[in-house]
Amino acid sequence: PFVGAVSLIVYVSVQAFKGKPPEKKTPVNLKVMKETGKVVNMVDIEDLGDKVSYCRCWRSKKFPLCDGSHNKHNEETGDNVGPLVLKRREATN
Amino acid sequence: PFVGAVSLIVYVSVQAFKGKPPEKKTPVNLKVMKETGKVVNMVDIEDLGDKVSYCRCWRSKKFPLCDGSHNKHNEETGDNVGPLVLKRREATN
Ligand code: FES
Ligand code: FES
Numbered sequence: 546p547f548v549g550a551v552s553l554i555v556y557v558s559v560q561a562f563k564g565k566p567p568e569k570k571t572p573v574n575l576k577v578m579k580e581t582g583k584v585v586n587m588v589d590i591e592d593l594g595d596k597v598s599y600c601r602c603w604r605s606k607k608f609p610l611c612d613g614s615h616n617k618h619n620e621e622t623g624d625n626v627g628p629l630v631l632k633r634r635e636a637t638n
Numbered sequence: 639p640f641v642g643a644v645s646l647i648v649y650v651s652v653q654a655f656k657g658k659p660p661e662k663k664t665p666v667n668l669k670v671m672k673e674t675g676k677v678v679n680m681v682d683i684e685d686l687g688d689k690v691s692y693c694r695c696w697r698s699k700k701f702p703l704c705d706g707s708h709n710k711h712n713e714e715t716g717d718n719v720g721p722l723v724l725k726r727r728e729a730t731n
Contacts, residue, residue, distance in 0.1 A: 547640070551647055572717035573666045573695055583712065585720035589727045590686050599722050601694045602666055609722060619676065624665035627678035629692050629702060629722065634682045 574603040598628040667696040691721040 578584050586599075586609040598611035602624075605612045611628035618624055671677050679692075679702040691704035695717075698705040704721035711717060 551644055554644055554648055570714050571664045572715045572719075573711070574717055574719045579718060581718055583708070583718050583720040585723060587723045587725060590683065590724050591727055593683050593724075599692070599694075601692075601696070603694070603719065615676070618666070621663050622665045624667055625672060625674055625676050626665075626667045626696065627676040630678060630680045631683050631686075631724075632680060634684050 577603050577608050593631055593633075596630065596632040598630045600628055602626045602628075670696050670701045686724055686726075689723065689725040691723045693721055695719045695721075 574584065588609075600608050600611040600615070602611075602615040602618050604614040604618045606614065615626050615628065619626065667677065681702075693701050693704040693708070695704075695708040695711050697707040697711045699707065708719050708721065712719060
């Protein structure tokens with residue numbers, strides 16, 4: 546009965562702890578320039594080519610550019626993020 | 639001794655559970671167009687004004703534009719994210 550009682554109490558304690566709603570206040574950026582207070586990228590519009598994708602998932606190895614890493618992130622977390630795509634209308638693709 | 643032993647075991651169990659490394663695989667986007675498989679925004683370069691900031695924290699009420707919400711997000715989570723700023727060099731500010 547002692548072991549049973551202890552097991553029950555441990556089980557209830559752990560379940561209660563797990564049962565807390567997941568913490569929603571989590572960082573978005575895990576790795577990019579974490580030594581910087583705020584990562585702001587400035588881009589001159591005149592320098593933009595015909596088409597360029599900018600990362601918004603913070604998982605790209607080419608940040609601030611998108612390298613497709615959002616797909617793995619979405620699969621792993623159930624997220625639905627993707628890049629900002631800047632393109633020139635008159636560009637022939 | 640019974641209560642003491644139980645308390646100790648509960649304490650150790652909860653600490654062990656808390657001690658696990660925090661789950662890093664969390665979504666970035668909590669609210670923006672969650673009914674969409676992947677949120678990709680396409681912008682025509684010709685339509686850009688002299689300066690515009692695009693959100694990368696997914697907390698803006700004006701998404702895909704930045705409305706400054708990254709600051710609250712950073713404060714609440716210890717994160718360091720900020721917008722992508724597109725600007726025209728020759729624009730007189
Ligand atoms: S790699 Fe981050 S949005 Fe594509
Ligand atoms: S509000 Fe999201 S980056 Fe500014």
